[in-house]
Amino acid sequence: xxxxxxxxxxxxALQPQLGSLLQTMLCxxxxxxxxxxxxxxxxxxxxxxxxxxxxCVIESPLAAAEAVAGVERALGQPVQxxxxxxxxxxxxxxxxxxxxTAVRTALPGAVVTSRGENLAVLKGTGHPDDLATTFxxxxxxxxxxxxxxxxxxxxxxxxxxSHPYSVGPDQCMVHNGSFANHATIRRxxxxxxxxxxxxxxxxxxxxxxxKQLAEGADVEKALxxxxxxxxxxxTLLVATENSFAVVRDAIACKPAVVxxxxxxxxxxxxxxxxxxxxGVENARIFEPEPEVVYAWER
Amino acid sequence: xxxxxxxxxxxxxxxxxxxxxxxxxxxxxxxxxxxxGGGAKRKLPxxxxxxxxxxxxxxxxxxxxxxxxxxxxxxxxxxARFPLHLSTPVTxxxxxxxxxxxxxxxxxxxxxxxxxxxxxxxxxxxxxxxxGHSKHLVYQYLPSRYGMNPDHLRAAxxxxxxxxxxxxxxxxxxxxxxxxxxxVAGMRTLPVGVDQxxxxxxxxxxxxxxxxxxxxxxxEITDWEKPIYVKVGASRPYYDVKLxxxxxxxxxxxxxxxxxxxxxxxxxxxxxxxxxxxxxxxAVRALQEMGVHREVQLVVSGGIRxxxxxxxxxxxxxxxxxxxxxxLIALGDNDPALDAxxxxxxxxxxxxxxxxxxxxxxxxxxxxxxxxxxxxxxVGGRKLANFLRVxxxxxxxxxxxxxxxxxxxxxxxxxxxxxIEAAAMAKLPLAGTSWIPGQAL
Amino acid sequence: xxxxxEDVVQETVTEVDLSASSVxxxxxxxxxxxxxxxxxxRVVHPEGKHSLAVGLNRPVTVTIDGHVGYYAAGMNxxxxxxxxxxxxVGVAENMMSGxxxxxxxxxxxxxxxxxxxxxxxxxxxxxRCGISMKGVDIVVGGNVGHMSGFMAQAGRLVVCGxxxxxxxxxxxxARIYVKGTVKxxxxxxxxxxxRPEHLDELTRLLEAAGRDDDPAAFTRYGSARTLYNFHVxxxxxx
Numbered sequence: 001x002x003x004x005x006x007x008x009x010x011x012x013a014l015q016p017q018l019g020s021l022l023q024t025m026l027c028x029x030x031x032x033x034x035x036x037x038x039x040x041x042x043x044x045x046x047x048x049x050x051x052x053x054x055x056c057v058i059e060s061p062l063a064a065a066e067a068v069a070g071v072e073r074a075l076g077q078p079v080q081x082x083x084x085x086x087x088x089x090x091x092x093x094x095x096x097x098x099x100x101t102a103v104r105t106a107l108p109g110a111v112v113t114s115r116g117e118n119l120a121v122l123k124g125t126g127h128p129d130d131l132a133t134t135f136x137x138x139x140x141x142x143x144x145x146x147x148x149x150x151x152x153x154x155x156x157x158x159x160x161x162s163h164p165y166s167v168g169p170d171q172c173m174v175h176n177g178s179f180a181n182h183a184t185i186r187r188x189x190x191x192x193x194x195x196x197x198x199x200x201x202x203x204x205x206x207x208x209x210x211k212q213l214a215e216g217a218d219v220e221k222a223l224x225x226x227x228x229x230x231x232x233x234x235t236l237l238v239a240t241e242n243s244f245a246v247v248r249d250a251i252a253c254k255p256a257v258v259x260x261x262x263x264x265x266x267x268x269x270x271x272x273x274x275x276x277x278x279g280v281e282n283a284r285i286f287e288p289e290p291e292v293v294y295a296w297e298r
Numbered sequence: 299x300x301x302x303x304x305x306x307x308x309x310x311x312x313x314x315x316x317x318x319x320x321x322x323x324x325x326x327x328x329x330x331x332x333x334x335g336g337g338a339k340r341k342l343p344x345x346x347x348x349x350x351x352x353x354x355x356x357x358x359x360x361x362x363x364x365x366x367x368x369x370x371x372x373x374x375x376x377x378a379r380f381p382l383h384l385s386t387p388v389t390x391x392x393x394x395x396x397x398x399x400x401x402x403x404x405x406x407x408x409x410x411x412x413x414x415x416x417x418x419x420x421x422x423x424x425x426x427x428x429x430g431h432s433k434h435l436v437y438q439y440l441p442s443r444y445g446m447n448p449d450h451l452r453a454a455x456x457x458x459x460x461x462x463x464x465x466x467x468x469x470x471x472x473x474x475x476x477x478x479x480x481x482v483a484g485m486r487t488l489p490v491g492v493d494q495x496x497x498x499x500x501x502x503x504x505x506x507x508x509x510x511x512x513x514x515x516x517x518e519i520t521d522w523e524k525p526i527y528v529k530v531g532a533s534r535p536y537y538d539v540k541l542x543x544x545x546x547x548x549x550x551x552x553x554x555x556x557x558x559x560x561x562x563x564x565x566x567x568x569x570x571x572x573x574x575x576x577x578x579x580x581a582v583r584a585l586q587e588m589g590v591h592r593e594v595q596l597v598v599s600g601g602i603r604x605x606x607x608x609x610x611x612x613x614x615x616x617x618x619x620x621x622x623x624x625x626l627i628a629l630g631d632n633d634p635a636l637d638a639x640x641x642x643x644x645x646x647x648x649x650x651x652x653x654x655x656x657x658x659x660x661x662x663x664x665x666x667x668x669x670x671x672x673x674x675x676x677v678g679g680r681k682l683a684n685f686l687r688v689x690x691x692x693x694x695x696x697x698x699x700x701x702x703x704x705x706x707x708x709x710x711x712x713x714x715x716x717x718i719e720a721a722a723m724a725k726l727p728l729a730g731t732s733w734i735p736g737q738a739l
Numbered sequence: 740x741x742x743x744x745e746d747v748v749q750e751t752v753t754e755v756d757l758s759a760s761s762v763x764x765x766x767x768x769x770x771x772x773x774x775x776x777x778x779x780x781r782v783v784h785p786e787g788k789h790s791l792a793v794g795l796n797r798p799v800t801v802t803i804d805g806h807v808g809y810y811a812a813g814m815n816x817x818x819x820x821x822x823x824x825x826x827x828v829g830v831a832e833n834m835m836s837g838x839x840x841x842x843x844x845x846x847x848x849x850x851x852x853x854x855x856x857x858x859x860x861x862x863x864x865x866x867r868c869g870i871s872m873k874g875v876d877i878v879v880g881g882n883v884g885h886m887s888g889f890m891a892q893a894g895r896l897v898v899c900g901x902x903x904x905x906x907x908x909x910x911x912x913a914r915i916y917v918k919g920t921v922k923x924x925x926x927x928x929x930x931x932x933x934r935p936e937h938l939d940e941l942t943r944l945l946e947a948a949g950r951d952d953d954p955a956a957f958t959r960y961g962s963a964r965t966l967y968n969f970h971v972x973x974x975x976x977x
Contacts, residue, residue, distance in 0.1 A: 001505045035544075151544055152540075153506070154537050177505065253508075253847075255846065270787060271827060272787025285825060286844070289903075442871065443851075444873075446854075475967075475968050487874060487911075489911060491967075492911070492967040497871065502847075502870075503828070508828070511790070511808075512810070515810040519814055521767065521770060
């Protein structure tokens with residue numbers, strides 16, 4: 001059970017402020033959960049330098065400097081890295097899949113939390129306010145971001161249980177609610193050879209969507225299929241390299257509000273997370289309808 | 299009976315026994331499932347499967363009637379300006395006016411107040427009888443919000459947000475047409491005589507994150523004066539207790555599947571939820587992991603019958619218990635003196651469980667003005683007070699024998715289990731061994 | 740006399756700035772008003788905060804300048820609360836009396852379980868508007884979401900726009916008036932004849948809400964009363 005926030009910028013002039021705007025939203029969301037928090041940032045110049053792949057991990061067995069050296073050895077290419085609290089971020093001028101393989105080789109036991117060319121996922125356990133500082137969120141830029149604060153329901157309070165879940169390239173999901181049949185779907189996906197990093201129900205949703213996207217569905221179709229297959233209560237915010245989408249279950253008990261201006265689209269569990277956004281007083285504000293997929297493309 | 303059949307060479311099936319056959323025949327005849335009260339009737343691992351280790355040589359007992367063994371408890375001091383101070387940790391569970399007669403509610407208030415403990419409203423709101431006769435009254439905040447009134451919220455001594463009941467975790471309330479009399483209908487804003495259907499979820503919040511906001515609202519309305527309890531039916535107590543605490547509860551009430559005063563479908567009562575015994579250690583573990591055991595109090599209910607059960611709950615880590623069925627019996631429910639009347643309505647003293655039907659000859663679970671005349675609230679209140687005193691003294695006898703100066707000083711190490719099932723559920727050693735099932739020796 | 744009263748009211752308007760004061764301060768001040776108080780309050784910078792002006796039981800007037808969070812004006816008695824913005828979940832939940840005006844949209848469960856008073860939402864109300872309502876009057880200028888009027892027991896729900904799925908499911912004795920379309924009716928909810936007393940009632944409600952919609956353009960919905968007592972042939976509707 002959780003708080004969700006997301007911001008999709010239309011006005012490039014706001015990109016340097018993405019992190020600080022998202023930080024305000026994240027900290028407002030803290031009251032819905034103080035066990036853990038995370039953000040997914042798209043297009044931050046230092047986390048996602050142009051022409052480089054970015055891979056993020058948590059639970060790295062090595063300190064950042066040693067980890068970078070290890071990944072470099074495994075990749076045979078120069079690697080840059082930085083620690084952002086419990087997350088370690090690696091970038092290299094290679095294909096993301098190659099970097100991911102090198103990270104997995106060099107850091108057995110670490111959990112890869114994102115891979116791609118546009119996305120970095122920073123997450124961990126602790127109070128969202130403190131985590132925002134370790135993420136250096138206020139300094140981040142980019143073209144879109146999602147944020148999540150977690151009140152753990154059934155799975156443990158661990159960094160792997162934190163959101164966002166990014167299981168496909170440049171994909172990212174945050175969730176408020178709880179799925180009622182995730183164990184069965186997890187078993188089905190595992191039978192197809194899909195591996196899981198956590199016991200969290202949201203990861204099942206993220207892996208389900210990633211599978212649909214990999215099989216050629218667009219985000220809208222993937223989320224419609226999710227609505228057909230999953231029981232339970234959910235508000236989901238799903239981002240990819242070029243889209244930003246929201247969907248709620250048929251009963252739509254878990255809150256969601258969307259605000260839209262010419263400069264940005266924002267989504268939040270509660271309106272108050274949005275009060276710091278420029279021009280919010282003139283935004284078009286609405287609540288997503290049940291089982292309707294709302295998607296915005298870049 | 300059995301002998302007669304056996305002598306004729308007839309053998310009853312363990313799978314299709316006569317009760318099962320009767321249930322199938324009833325469903326086929328009427329098209330409706332059986333609804334009843336009384337809680338789970340099947341044999342469950344229960345407190346009888348635990349015994350105390352009295353003191354002898356390695357520990358010293360306290361002298362009965364001489365040396366102190368206190369029983370008081372404070373509930374809800376975590377956030378509330380006015381927590382409840384009770385003289386005994388046996389409280390009266392939530393039962394509605396509507397399910398119970400006004401006189402029965404009055405008697406509960408009289409009995410509880412006499413011994414310095416609390417009573418609880420139920421679905422349908424607060425009555426004057428109840429408020430007037432209850433020194434400590436807990437006001438339930440339920441999904442239906444029947445009779446929900448902010449004046450009553452302010453008049454209460456504590457507020458209990460009910461998510462579920464042990465008899466039916468995940469199910470809504472139920473009151474059949476026979477009991478929706480003019481007064482009950484008026485209090486609940488329903489047409490007289492309808493079958494009341496009530497919701498299983500609260501109408502304006504779902505889940506712990508929204509519950510935190512709801513608790514915030516109730517605290518604001520009552521100016522942070524009153525303790526806020528959260529009651530859950532026992533199913534996943536480890537998670538539910540943690541979430542209740544995260545949402546801001548001052549007291550968590552965990553109601554096991556033997557909880558009996560909620561009328562619902564027999565299939566629900568017998569097949570959903572976990573036994574009270576199994577729920578307590580998980581609830582306590584949740585509180586301990588969060589570092590709030592004894593700071594957020596745990597009230598346990600569901601099948602609590604005597605001082606031994608009370609002492610066992612306390613030893614397992616509860617701060618208080620709540621009784622429902624036992625309280626009704628103390629008032630006079632299922633009294634052998636009424637056997638003939640029970641038989642007239644197809645039951646017998648000791649078996650009557652159609653508390654939802656409104657035909658109770660004891661005048662307790664009814665709205666019928668004639669039947670209510672059978673019940674004297676002063677006599678009933680006195681009997682309840684006697685019973686509450688006996689329960690408390692029984693628990694003190696055990697606690698003293700274990701060398702404890704307060705009921706709350708009882709601990710799991712004072713107990714052992716008589717069955718492997720109970721040992722596994724209560725996480726206690728099997729008697730005479732140091733073996734706790736599931737744990738390394 | 741009228742002018743004098745107005746002057747008096749204006750003199751007693753207290754401004755509470757929630758960027759400087761807490762929600763607790765606001766509610767404590769409102770609860771401390773003496774019986775019969777008609778004091779006026781103006782709340783600025785609400786910024787979506789929860790539980791604003793809850794549990795009021797004096798005939799005070801509170802205007803809130805902006806969007807509010809969950810449970811604004813919850814359990815209201817006697818007071819008039821005017822929200823110049825959108826309202827979050829459960830605005831005026833369990834209201835007993837008084838008036839709550841929302842000049843923007845309302846989130847889900849607006850007027851949930853409310854026993855009395857008048858709730859007016861100028862914009863749209865989301866899902867479960869008037870759920871388990873017990874006597875309140877609700878007038879929504881725009882649309883209402885799915886499951887509105889679920890288990891509605893008493894009172895009137897007026898929808899000047901369209902209604903979503905499962906309108907009035909398991910409704911008891913509440914009356915629902917809808918001007919636009921109804922996506923689907925819930926179990927046991929049916930369209931009913933608009934008799935003169937209903938037109939009168941609706942006219943008064945629209946007037947009270949300050950609206951000029953034509954009462955004749957509305958359809959009345961209510962309970963078919965087939966679920967009032969269990970019958971095996973209706974089992975699938977439960």
